[in-house]
Amino acid sequence: MTVPIVITVNGERRSVDVAGSESLLHTLRNDLGLPGTKDACEQGECGSCTVIFDGAAVCSCLVMAADADGATVTTVEGIGEGAQLHPLQEVMLAEGAVQCGFCTPGFIVTGVHLLETNSHPTEPEIREALSGNICRCTGYGAILRAFTALTSEGA
Amino acid sequence: MTGRGAAGALRRPRATDKWQRAAGYGTVMDFLAARNLDETLAAKAQRPDAQLLAGGTDLMVEVNIAHRRPSRVISLRRVEELREMTSNRIGAGVTWARLEGSDHGALAQAARTIGSPQIRAVATIGGNVATASPAGDGLPWIAAANARIVVRSKERGERVIPWNEFFTGVKHTSLEPDEVVTGVAIPDDVPTAQEFAKVGTRNAMVISIVSCVVMRGDDGFRVALGSVAPTPIRVTRAEEMLNAEARITEEALKEFSRIVSEEVRPITDHRSTEGYRRHAAGVLARRLAERCLA
Numbered sequence: 001m002t003v004p005i006v007i008t009v010n011g012e013r014r015s016v017d018v019a020g021s022e023s024l025l026h027t028l029r030n031d032l033g034l035p036g037t038k039d040a041c042e043q044g045e046c047g048s049c050t051v052i053f054d055g056a057a058v059c060s061c062l063v064m065a066a067d068a069d070g071a072t073v074t075t076v077e078g079i080g081e082g083a084q085l086h087p088l089q090e091v092m093l094a095e096g097a098v099q100c101g102f103c104t105p106g107f108i109v110t111g112v113h114l115l116e117t118n119s120h121p122t123e124p125e126i127r128e129a130l131s132g133n134i135c136r137c138t139g140y141g142a143i144l145r146a147f148t149a150l151t152s153e154g155a
Numbered sequence: 156m157t158g159r160g161a162a163g164a165l166r167r168p169r170a171t172d173k174w175q176r177a178a179g180y181g182t183v184m185d186f187l188a189a190r191n192l193d194e195t196l197a198a199k200a201q202r203p204d205a206q207l208l209a210g211g212t213d214l215m216v217e218v219n220i221a222h223r224r225p226s227r228v229i230s231l232r233r234v235e236e237l238r239e240m241t242s243n244r245i246g247a248g249v250t251w252a253r254l255e256g257s258d259h260g261a262l263a264q265a266a267r268t269i270g271s272p273q274i275r276a277v278a279t280i281g282g283n284v285a286t287a288s289p290a291g292d293g294l295p296w297i298a299a300a301n302a303r304i305v306v307r308s309k310e311r312g313e314r315v316i317p318w319n320e321f322f323t324g325v326k327h328t329s330l331e332p333d334e335v336v337t338g339v340a341i342p343d344d345v346p347t348a349q350e351f352a353k354v355g356t357r358n359a360m361v362i363s364i365v366s367c368v369v370m371r372g373d374d375g376f377r378v379a380l381g382s383v384a385p386t387p388i389r390v391t392r393a394e395e396m397l398n399a400e401a402r403i404t405e406e407a408l409k410e411f412s413r414i415v416s417e418e419v420r421p422i423t424d425h426r427s428t429e430g431y432r433r434h435a436a437g438v439l440a441r442r443l444a445e446r447c448l449a
Contacts, residue, residue: 003177003186020177020184021218021225042219044212044274045360056252056276062215063277064208066177066186067230110273131359132271 005069009034010078016065024063025049028075036076036105047133048106050113051075057113059132076105079112088112088150095146099137106133107143120151174198174227182224189229192236192307195335198229200309203332205229209248210277212270213286237281237337244305245339247281251293254280259341261349261368262296268351269293271359284321285336287328287386292353294322294387295368298379300345305338306330315340322386346372350443353381354435356426364427365435369443374398376444383419383436390418393440403448411444412437 006015009032016031023042028034028051037060038048044059051060052074060073080086085093088111098104107130114121114129121129126147135143174185187205189195199205205227208214217223231237237248245254252275254266269275269283269292283293284304297304297318304321307313308331321328330336349370355361366381375398378390393414400407421432 003175018177020182021215021223021228023215023219043216044270047271047273050273057273058276059212059273061219062211062274064211064215064218064228064230066175066184066228067188067208067211067232069188129272132273 003066003069005066007068007070008072010074018065022065023061024051024053024065024068024073025060027065027068028060028073034075034077037109038102038105040102044132045134046103046106047110048103050106050109050133052109052113057110074109076109079108086112088115088146091150092143092146095142095149097139097142097146099135099139103133103135103137107135111147115151121147123148126151182226184225185227187227187229188233189231190233192234192335192337195229195231195234196307196309196333199335200333202227202229207231207285207335209279209282210250210274212274212278213282213288231281231335237279239338243341243343245280245341247284247305247336247338248279249281251275251278251280251283254293259296259300259345259349260347261299261351261370262293264351265292265296265353265366265368268353268358268361274360280339281336284339285328285330287322287326289325289385289387290363290366290382291387292363292366292381294318295366295379295381296349296351297339298387298389299349299368299370299377301342301377303340303342304328304336305340306334307337308334313337318387319389325385327385344372344374346370346377348372348447350446352439352443354439362426365421365432365439367436367439367443369440369447371444371447376447378415378440378444380415380419380436380440383421383432385420388419390415390440392418397444403444408441408444412441415440 004017028037040046040048042061044062049060054071174187177184206225208228208230237246239246240249251266251269257263283291304316351368353363353366363382368379370377376394381387397411416433416437419436421429423429
């Protein structure tokens with residue numbers, strides 16, 4: 001016997017049997033073929049596994065997969081329209097806000113969630129929204145420039 | 156394209172009153188997604204050893220890092236009753252993200268320092284209470300407010316426990332195995348002048364080295380601290396000293412700060428030393444007392 005769950009991931013209904021107390025992060029990466037969500041600290045410290053879960057940006061490593069049944073999840077693979085990058089992804093490339101790239105999916109998902117809830121965030125609001133994401137290359141200056149460039153464009 | 160899931164047909168079990176079993180990941184786990192409080196209490200009565208899962212921000216760290224494998228888990232995420240909030244009661248399932256907007260100033264301040272936005276979106280006040288970490292950032296406010304912890308079991312119904320009888324030690328409480336924390340009961344006389352601050356190594360995602368709440372009302376000052384004893388504590392001697400002063404002078408504040416440092420019972424661990432915690436406790440309490448006077 002296993003716990004079968006059904007979740008809507010990036011607009012697609014997916015069925016998967018979860019193993020014991022494993023996290024949604026493992027289910028996404030290992031069973032649903034979505035390795036864009038990164039696995040780093042597994043204690044909610046670094047934000048690299050951030051997904052949008054029922055409308056909230058959360059650490060997927062802290063969601064028990066068995067408990068995710070019925071949820072709607074957006075991962076970095078679901079950001080943008082097909083091959084068309086999201087404006088935030090474009091501006092991060094343009095500003096050189098990607099160094100090793102490992103933290104990037106987490107920053108993108110967190111940032112897209114921020115822009116969905118607040119289309120013109122102030123710099124303090126951007127800093128606060130990104131406070132749960134760590135860039136170990138310390139590329140925060142470029143990341144912040146990308147966000148402010150994007151949010152001031154349409155302002 | 157699906158993994159181990161049955162190809163094609165989508166099964167939709169959703170929440171039921173049936174335990175489900177997840178094998179793999181080294182163990183077998185029985186899992187129940189409770190739909191309401193009655194179902195939660197019935198399951199806890201039947202399986203008192205079951206681990207309750209709320210936001211998962213403590214439990215999943217243990218699963219991921221300490222390789223803890225809970226054999227029975229009851230999820231509270233779908234239990235609507237626990238998310239209710241009134242002026243006198245905060246449901247155990249209320250998240251810290253919601254409490255960032257609390258009318259209680261110091262509780263809102265504490266909420267804004269807990270974890271990160273990702274953590275606050277799911278972590279609950281009930282989890283903070285039931286986990287009973289000495290570093291729980293919501294707990295000094297509960298102590299200063301003289302709040303009571305509301306718990307419930309199927310057999311014995313509701314108990315309302317004063318905070319200082321609920322917290323009994325490091326991650327120890329007087330909660331019985333078949334009981335569930337359902338909320339925090341707030342008295343009517345919580346002063347509106349209230350301040351929270353904490354000391355840690357950075358702003359986000361920090362486990363407090365010292366946390367402090369000071370309130371000032373008709374009955375005088377109330378001072379509560381976290382991370383400086385096995386449980387949240389009130390520093391009664393410091394409160395009484397300050398409340399006996401006719402005028403709060405610089406000398407009085409110095410003496411108050413000294414007594415706070417003397418009264419706390421911190422330890423040295425990997426986050427800080429006993430000496431620094433004593434010092435910081437005195438500084439924080441004084442600073443917050445001054446803010447309450449301003």
